Amino acid sequence: MKLFGDPEFRKRFMKSGLPFILAVAWAPIIWMALTALLGSFLLRLTSSVLVVQTIVLPLSLLSIFLFLRVFRVLSDRFYGEKA
Helix, strand or coil: CCCCCCHHHHHHHHHHHHHHHHHHHHHHHHHHHHHHHHHHHHHHHHCCHHHHHHHHHHHHHHHHHHHHHHHHHHHHHHHCCCC
């Protein structure tokens, strides 16, 4: 069974779809890592788990966005057109 029959379709998928799949897969890992790194400090500072997660969630989304940009740059480098 071939998942990607056409090499051109595989190239387009790797260029556009794979970075999003990686970002979604890494989202919980990044969220838990930031919670572990910043959670105890922020919990002592604010005394509220809700406030800590309100701060950690945007930081997680920002880091996922930055990783997505890096994945796109790398995919352009690997799968970009050679002139």
